[in-house]
Amino acid sequence: MRESAAERHKRLLELVRKRGSARVSDLAGLLGVSPVTVRRDVEALAGEGRLDRVHGSVSWPQGRGQGWEPWRGQAPGQGGAERRAGGGELVLGLLAPSATYYFAEVIRGAHEAAAQAGARLVLRISDYRPEEDRSRAEGLLAAGAEGLLIAPGWRGPKDPAEHGDWLTELPVPTVLLERGAAPGSALDGLDRVVSDHRHGVLLAVRHLVGLGHGAPLLVARADSPTALAVRSGYVDALDALGLRAPREAIDSVSAEQRPEDFEAAVRALHTAVASGQATAAVVHNDVDAIQMVQRLAELGVRVPQDLALIAYDDEVAALADTPLTAVAPPKRAVGRQAARLLVERLTAGPDADEPRRHLSLLPRLRVRASCGADQRTP
Known part of the structure; x- marks a missing residue:
């Protein structure tokens, strides 16, 4: 038996x-x-x-x-959080690829939830080096982390398979942050909390079409899981709305790191607008969108008069000369919900047998001037 x-x-x-x-x-x-x-x-x-x-x-x-039995006299089902009161502070470990831009809000949300639970959050940064994720996670365990929140530093579509198996071998409860997994894979059996980027892109495309535009162009990076999700979400959005892309997605890059390639992306977008191929675009991410709007103005393309534009991420979109309409993933809520889930796992009784959870949180569309909504609606 x-x-x-x-x-x-x-x-x-x-x-x-x-x-x-x-x-x-x-x-x-x-x-x-x-x-x-x-x-x-x-x-x-x-x-x-x-x-x-x-x-x-x-x-x-x-x-x-030797005869002490601390469990005597406790009510059945008493939570681990209460029993921990005299047993020291609960420590959560968080591994993120960055502490700035997108993940700053995720980290902030996790810290808020940890503080509310009376737990301490320990942070380590991988700087988008997936080959170093495992050692940094082990460092968190060595620092006393009793459960882990992990956003691996994956960049490309092959990274989960090449740099992800170790996650399933961790000896403590683990929650994935803003990262998915292939259906049926071992990683797919982990708890995770993510933003539903497909829904976010659908919000943007549907809004632009509702303003009278045809299918918008997609201008996007391909250097992170979020960027890849935006790209696949764009295809799904067009299918859902019965639309056809005006042309292939335009590859965007960092203007600081690869200025020539960034200029090529701007020129491709300019050509599409000047030729009448497209009157609207969805751009990932905010920084790229702001810099593209500035460069397009120099080339004679005005936003929103000539091009209705929606950015994706909503980190700095509202600060542009022409405030950018943007899709806002629920970054802080992702961090909060993930930390709460981890605390729940850690404080459950020894016989708890709760199923794993995949939480998908919906982004919101924040309408501003760059989509021209005020010019096209009563």
């Missing part, structure tokens, strides 16, 4: 009580289970105050006799 979690916890506690302290790796061998299982058991028992934990080892709570 398969041993229950409660029976395994009892054996684990007895081993630690007799030894005073033990390494997690040693306990795995003594109990005949995997290190991952032992680590999860230790997290649950430490959260209840039954054990004292430091990274890699556990000890019998100081000041308690």
Whole structure:
């Protein structure tokens, strides 16, 4: 008969009580289970105050006799958050590819939710180097993180397969942030919280069509999961509305890093407008959109008179000379919901068996001057 979690916890506690302290790796061998299982058991028992934990080892709570049983007298189902009150601060680890622009708001939301739960958030940045994600996550664990929020530094479509398998081997509860996974893959079994970028692009395309334009052009990068989601969302939006793209998407790049390629993108958009091929465009991201509007003006194309434009991200769109209508992913809400989900996992009782969750939050469209809505609607 398969041993229950409660029976395994009892054996684990007895081993630690007799030894005073033990390494997690040693306990795995003594109990005949995997290190991952032992680590999860230790997290649950430490959260209840039954054990004292430091990274890699556990000890019998100081000041308690051998007959001490901290679980006695507790109401059935009492939450881990309450039991943790005298057992130290809950520590959450957050790995993000950047602490600026898009992810600044995600981090802020996670920090708010952690603070509300009485937990501490520890942050590490990968700088979009997916090959370094694993070591940085291990650094968070070494710093005492008991659960992880991870936005891998993926850039291209092959990165999840090449740099993602390690995520499923983590010994603590883990929630993916703003990252999806291939259906049926091991990564697809993790908790995750994401913005629904397909819905966001649909909002933009539908708004422009409602203003009397044909299918808008897409000008987008291809250097991040968000950019790739915007591109695929554009195709889906056109299909949903029965539209055909006026031409292939225009590849956008950073004007600072690749000025010649950025100029080529601006020229392609200018040609499409001058030839009558398109009267509207969706541009990812805000910074590119602002710089394109400035350059187009120098070439004689006015926004919104000659080109209705909607940016994607809404980080700095409102600050443009002509404030840009923009799709706003719920970045701060993503961070909040992910941190709340992680805290829930960490403070659930040892016998909790809740299903994994995929939370998809809907972006909003913030209408400003660049789409020309005030010129086309009563």
